[in-house]
Amino acid sequence: QDSLYKEKNRPQFHFTTRRGWINDPNGLLFYEGEYHLFYQHNPYENEWENMHWGHAVSKDLVHWTELPDALYPDELGTMFSGSAVIDYNNTAGYNKGKTPAMVAAYTAAGPDKQVQCIAYSLDKGRTFTKYESNPIIDSKAKWNSPDTRDPKVFWYKPGKHWVMVLNERDGHSIYTSNDLKKWNYESHVTGFWECPELFELPVDGDINNTKWVMYGASGTYMLGSFDGKVFKPEAGKYVYTTGSVYAAQTFTDMPDGRRVQIGWGQITHPGMPFRGMMQLPTELTLRNTKEGPRLFSRPVKETEQLFTSVRKETNLTTERANQLLAPYSEADGLRVKTTIKLSHATSAGLNLFGQRIVDYDLNYNKLNGLFYSPNDPTSMVISADIYIDKTSVEVFIDGGAYSYSMPRKAEDNNKEGFHFWGNNIEVTDLEILNVRSIWN
Ligand code: FRU
Numbered sequence: 001q002d003s004l005y006k007e008k009n010r011p012q013f014h015f016t017t018r019r020g021w022i023n024d025p026n027g028l029l030f031y032e033g034e035y036h037l038f039y040q041h042n043p044y045e046n047e048w049e050n051m052h053w054g055h056a057v058s059k060d061l062v063h064w065t066e067l068p069d070a071l072y073p074d075e076l077g078t079m080f081s082g083s084a085v086i087d088y089n090n091t092a093g094y095n096k097g098k099t100p101a102m103v104a105a106y107t108a109a110g111p112d113k114q115v116q117c118i119a120y121s122l123d124k125g126r127t128f129t130k131y132e133s134n135p136i137i138d139s140k141a142k143w144n145s146p147d148t149r150d151p152k153v154f155w156y157k158p159g160k161h162w163v164m165v166l167n168e169r170d171g172h173s174i175y176t177s178n179d180l181k182k183w184n185y186e187s188h189v190t191g192f193w194e195c196p197e198l199f200e201l202p203v204d205g206d207i208n209n210t211k212w213v214m215y216g217a218s219g220t221y222m223l224g225s226f227d228g229k230v231f232k233p234e235a236g237k238y239v240y241t242t243g244s245v246y247a248a249q250t251f252t253d254m255p256d257g258r259r260v261q262i263g264w265g266q267i268t269h270p271g272m273p274f275r276g277m278m279q280l281p282t283e284l285t286l287r288n289t290k291e292g293p294r295l296f297s298r299p300v301k302e303t304e305q306l307f308t309s310v311r312k313e314t315n316l317t318t319e320r321a322n323q324l325l326a327p328y329s330e331a332d333g334l335r336v337k338t339t340i341k342l343s344h345a346t347s348a349g350l351n352l353f354g355q356r357i358v359d360y361d362l363n364y365n366k367l368n369g370l371f372y373s374p375n376d377p378t379s380m381v382i383s384a385d386i387y388i389d390k391t392s393v394e395v396f397i398d399g400g401a402y403s404y405s406m407p408r409k410a411e412d413n414n415k416e417g418f419h420f421w422g423n424n425i426e427v428t429d430l431e432i433l434n435v436r437s438i439w440n
Pocket of ligand 1: 023024040051080081082107149150194195217247
């Protein structure tokens with residue numbers, strides 16, 4: 001047991017399971033002092049199949065305790081992605097005395113169709129009882145599509161009813177319900193794929209100016225309005241949040257109103273009996289930029305407890321910056337905060353053993369291959385907050401206006417470790433932070 005979570009290629013500060021495959025986070029929920037992270041889990045092997053709902057809990061969004069799996073495959077199918085709510089008003093009739101039921105909405109994926117189901121728990125998600133009249137929605141025939149899945153349920157306060165966003169064929173459908181069991185189809189927005197989300201956020205913190213955000217698995221999102229039944233996109237176009245978040249979901253019932261997201265890290269850990277991980281929890285905010293309101297994503301403040309600053313310098317040449325970083329290039333975990341001023345360069349960035357962690361091309365406004373236009377391109381300044389774990393790298397650009405993740409390549413001794421590049425660039429800020437493992 002001692003060696004559990006201490007294996008050579010176990011991520012130090014990202015959630016991973018003891019054993020087996022994981023993909024999407026499911027049922028993210030806060031209840032009675034506990035954050036719940038359910039997730040797509042194959043407990044038997046490192047491949048995607050036999051989907052269960054795994055389960056972990058945390059008191060601080062950072063340190064997680066893995067519990068036994070919560071949902072097991074049944075005659076309707078394997079347990080695909082979904083969400084969970086606390087039924088404070090006892091709408092489904094499952095509450096026991098003062099204990100409200102936790103109700104999970106999930107997809108059962110059978111050999112010929114995917115149907116929506118619910119299950120309830122009276123012991124904080126440790127054990128679930130499935131609804132005897134499942135499924136609650138069976139819509140394959142209506143959509144003539146095998147892709148009907150991933151229910152995201154939330155309470156719509158102004159209308160005092162439940163809302164479900166569901167991937168159906170080519171987009172996200174809205175359903176409503178009074179009891180979590182009987183659902184009415186309301187509307188559909190095309191252009192999304194898998195793992196729907198829909199939530200309201202203030203712009204620049206102004207609660208009198210809010211917008212609804214709808215997104216799908218790839219992280220592309222639309223801003224719009226929502227009346228409890230219909231989502232109306234305001235700008236008919238997508239904005240790309242990130243290069244590589246997938247199948248993210250946000251927490252329901254956050255105690256302080258923050259909108260906190262966790263995404264699936266599609267990362268392999270060489271030689272390990274587990275595969276995949278959860279990305280860092282990030283707070284989502286809407287902020288005005290020159291392109292209008294944009295979704296920002298940056299690690300939640302709780303993650304700060306993991307990092308200790310060991311070096312903080314300003315106005316460095318790249319040579320000096322590389323010298324300072326060199327001793328850390330093989331660290332198990334590390335965080336690097338930096339600001340680069342491009343001056344005359346049209347491209348610049350940061351390499352780690354030949355891998356381009358930051359790769360900014362000013363001519364084409366591309367960051368690591370994807371479009372990114374900084375808020376103030378004339379300043380030619382770009383900042384990056386870089387989280388390097390055993391097997392992954394997560395990068396947050398310009399305060400979270402843009403973010404992406406990638407696998408961390410193994411060391412290659414023929415190449416330099418850390419290496420800034422770019423013609424006459426200045427490293428105007430460099431901070432190096434050590435990382436504490438979450439498993440100690
Ligand atoms: C997204 C996804 C979901 C599905 C789940 C199955 O990664 O394909 O649409 O519910 O994974 O594991």
